[in-house]
Amino acid sequence: MAIDPSFDESREVVDSHNGHDVWGPVDEPETLGIHGTHVAVDFDVCIEDGACVEDCPVDVFEWVDTPGHPESERKADPVNEIQCIDCMLCVDVCPVDAIDVDSSR
Ligand code: F3S
Ligand code: F3S
Ligand code: ZN
Numbered sequence: 001m002a003i004d005p006s007f008d009e010s011r012e013v014v015d016s017h018n019g020h021d022v023w024g025p026v027d028e029p030e031t032l033g034i035h036g037t038h039v040a041v042d043f044d045v046c047i048e049d050g051a052c053v054e055d056c057p058v059d060v061f062e063w064v065d066t067p068g069h070p071e072s073e074r075k076a077d078p079v080n081e082i083q084c085i086d087c088m089l090c091v092d093v094c095p096v097d098a099i100d101v102d103s104s105r
Contacts, residue, residue, distance in 0.1 A: 002097030003042035007034050008105060018064075018079045029068030036078035039090070040100045048072035051093035058083045060090070 004010060007023055011034065014024035023034040032043035039060055041052075053061045053076050064077040076099075078084075090099045 001045060003034065003040065003045055003100045005100045005102070007040060007042075007100070008037065018062075018077055020078060020081055029066065030070060032066060032069060032075070035075070036081045037105050038101065038103075039078040039081040039084050040102075040105075041076055041078055042098045042100075043069070043075045044071065045096050045098035046072060046075045046094075047096055047098075048074045048076075049095050050076070051095070052076050052090035052099060055089045055093050057087060057089070058085055060084050 011023040013021045014026055015022040020036045025031055026033040034040050034042045060078050060080045060083055061076040062079045063074045066075050067073050086103055091101050
């Protein structure tokens with residue numbers, strides 16, 4: 001299941017992490033929510049593919065450990081979402097459509 005591109009309407013901010021918002025629901029370790037707002041990664045969809053981490057030209061993403069999550073034990077965290085230049089590579093390369101980037105957000 002891909003990230004919901006309307007998550008900012010259907011979800012609420014429940015936490016902050018590494019300088020960005022976390023959109024719930026969150027029930028660790030199985031349910032982790034969406035990290036980031038301009039560059040949003042659905043941690044419950046991410047399978048640790050890593051293409052986004054490798055390909056982003058401005059290094060928006062860093063790995064964060066998520067032991068016990070059913071999909072993968074690491075997630076790409078958009079720690080530098082403020083640096084994003086909207087190239088959309090991450091959106092294109094993610095095999096499970098875990099990332100949404102929206103310049104209006
Ligand atoms: Fe990087 Fe994705 Fe933005 S690849 S520049 S975070 S659109
Ligand atoms: Fe995860 Fe997709 Fe990146 S699976 S590590 S968000 S390419
Ligand atoms: Zn985060």
